Amino acid sequence: MEATQPTxxxxxxxxxxxxxxxxxxxxxxxxxxxxxxAEDYDCLFCMADLHALTVxxxxxxxxxxxxxxxxxxxxCGLDPEKSLIxxxxxxxxxxxxxxxxxxxxxxxxxxxxxQFKDKSAKHADNINAGLFAYPAxxxxxxxxxxxxxxPVGADQKQHLELTRDIATRMNSLYPGLFVVPxxxxxxxxxxxxxxxxxxxxxxxSDAEDSYIAVLDAPDVIRKKFRRxxxxxxxxxxxxxxxxxxxxxxxSILSAIKGTTPEAEAEGLRGLQYGALKEATSxxxxxxxxxxxxxxxxxMGDKEYISxxxxxxxxxxxxxxxxxxRKVYKKLGxxxx
Ligand code: ATP
Ligand code: LTN
Numbered sequence: 001m002e003a004t005q006p007t008x009x010x011x012x013x014x015x016x017x018x019x020x021x022x023x024x025x026x027x028x029x030x031x032x033x034x035x036x037x038a039e040d041y042d043c044l045f046c047m048a049d050l051h052a053l054t055v056x057x058x059x060x061x062x063x064x065x066x067x068x069x070x071x072x073x074x075x076c077g078l079d080p081e082k083s084l085i086x087x088x089x090x091x092x093x094x095x096x097x098x099x100x101x102x103x104x105x106x107x108x109x110x111x112x113x114x115q116f117k118d119k120s121a122k123h124a125d126n127i128n129a130g131l132f133a134y135p136a137x138x139x140x141x142x143x144x145x146x147x148x149x150x151p152v153g154a155d156q157k158q159h160l161e162l163t164r165d166i167a168t169r170m171n172s173l174y175p176g177l178f179v180v181p182x183x184x185x186x187x188x189x190x191x192x193x194x195x196x197x198x199x200x201x202x203x204x205s206d207a208e209d210s211y212i213a214v215l216d217a218p219d220v221i222r223k224k225f226r227r228x229x230x231x232x233x234x235x236x237x238x239x240x241x242x243x244x245x246x247x248x249x250x251s252i253l254s255a256i257k258g259t260t261p262e263a264e265a266e267g268l269r270g271l272q273y274g275a276l277k278e279a280t281s282x283x284x285x286x287x288x289x290x291x292x293x294x295x296x297x298x299m300g301d302k303e304y305i306s307x308x309x310x311x312x313x314x315x316x317x318x319x320x321x322x323x324x325r326k327v328y329k330k331l332g333x334x335x336x
Contacts, residue, residue, distance in 0.1 A: 010148035012041035013181075015048040015088065015141055018065035019055065020204035021213035022072055024284065025192035028255045029153030033186055035077040037151060043083035044145055044316060045073055050088045050095065051138065054131040055123055055205065070305050072214060075295035080308045088141065090313035093320035097140035098133070100327060104170055105136045109162055115155065139163040144320045146179040154190035155201055157183055174330040178323075189255035195228040198244035215292060218285045225249070225281035236268045236276050246273065249280045256283040 014034055016026055034045055047069045052062060066087060073085050088094050110116065110132055120127045130137075138159050142150055143166075150160055160183035167178040192202045196210040204211060212221055230245040238261040240247040250261035253276070257264070268276050298305065329335060 009040065009042045011145055011179075012037055012043045012149045012151065013046070013142050013145050013147040014044075014151050015046035015051070015138075016069060017048045017052040018062060018069045019052040019057065020065065021211075021215060022069060023192075023202050023204045024212040024214065024252065025153065025202035026204065027076070027214050028189035028192055028252070029186065030151060031073070031076050033151040033184065034073075037149070037184070038078060038083055041149060043078075044147075045078060045083055045085050046141060046316075047087045048138075048141070051134060054128065054134050055119065056126060067302070067305060068215075068299070070309060071295055071298040072291075074298055074308075075291050076214075080312065084312045084316050085308060086312040086316045087309055090309065091316045091320050093144055093317070093324045094137065094140050097144050097320075097324055097327065098137040100331065101136040101139050101143070101166055102133055104166055105133075105139075105162070109165070110135060113158055113162070115159065135159045135162050136166070139166050142181050143167055143178045144323050145316075146323060147181045148179055149184050150181050151184040151186075153192075154185055157185060177327065177330055188251055188261065192252060192255075193244060193248040195224055195248075198229055198248045212284060214288055215295065216288075218289075221285050221288070222281045225277045225284075228277060230273050234272065236265050236271060236273065238262050238265045246276065249276050253280045253283055256280075256287050 012034075014030060016022065016030065022031070034043070037043075047066050049062065049066050052065075070085055070087070074080055078085060113135055116132060116134065119131055123131075139162065142163050150163075152160065160181070164180050167180045170177050171180070194200045194202045194206060194210040195212070196207065200206075202211045204213075209224060209227065212224055216224070228245060228249065230249075231243055233243070236246060236250070237243060238247050238250050247261065250264050254261045254264045264279075268279065
């Protein structure tokens with residue numbers, strides 16, 4: 001009788017930039033799904049420190065944020081024995097494959113990227129070539145591991161489409177080169193908005209009062225929600241177009257509770273905005289408390305974190321080398 005082999009798991013890849021404190025947007029849009037999906041895939045979760053350099057970073061803060069993000073990945077429930085949690089700059093193949101992909105990515109494609117347009121406007125004094133080529137490095141991250149699924153927030157959809165276009169383009173020139181990845185974007189909470197300007201996405205590199213950090217103390221969370229911009233009406237209704245502030249609070253509340261924004265609006269019908277803010281902040285405080293506790297414990301053992309990052313980078317490096325060698329060979333780079 002033939003022995004049945006277990007089907008190998010597909011590969012899941014995602015990354016977050018260590019460019020500031022991880023926000024509730026990063027958590028609900030991305031990190032939380034990493035944890036939910038991790039069991040079913042072979043996973044890699046990266047701290048995208050090379051991407052973070054596309055905007056000026058203070059060196060000590062970048063170092064601290066990278067270590068903190070590693071601890072937060074684990075505190076949120078990712079198991080570093082099962083998933084590869086590692087730092088992008090520790091695996092040189094990311095930058096090497098990015099160069100190759102740059103040669104297969106058109107200027108026109110890169111200049112259509114809304115993140116490039118947004119960040120250029122925000123950092124008009126530093127519109128560098130790295131910011132422009134950012135999506136090619138992101139494509140390299142993903143394609144290097146022959147990734148099937150990439151969980152991200154809605155703002156990264158365009159970058160994922162470009163990654164797929166690059167992979168498909170190169171596969172038609174060099175058959176069988178890359179797996180063409182799919183994006184996984186959550187239905188609700190794919191785009192959590194800023195508390196101070198609910199028409200813009202919550203972002204960790206904006207002013208502190210515009211976002212909730214996953215590591216904010218309970219009183220800070222309550223204060224930030226109390227000050228969150230709403231509107232001059234009084235009705236609690238889910239209507240992102242006309243009531244972006246109120247709708248954002250309803251999205252956050254329902255994402256935490258696993259319900260829908262409409263159901264939460266119904267439950268709070270007739271109450272004032274203060275009640276919505278309180279319900280949202282208490283739900284967020286309760287959801288973040290166990291993560292914060294685990295995070296504090298992990299940060300008490302920095303050696304544990306650095307050992308994990310060291311061994312995981314070696315494993316990632318091994319996988320990355322396999323793809324890079326294949327790419328060099330198929331493209332005709334002379335091998336000795
Ligand atoms: P920065 O402000 O430095 O550009 P960011 O807060 O936008 O950072 P990223 O590191 O670029 O965060 O994103 C990490 C992940 O979090 C990505 O999958 C991204 O789509 C997701 N994400 C970021 N902001 C939000 C948001 N407001 N709502 C939902 N998901 C988000
Ligand atoms: N560009 C992403 C971060 C990122 C990423 C990736 C996400 C870098 N490399 C690979 C998914 C897969 C962002 O969120 N700004």
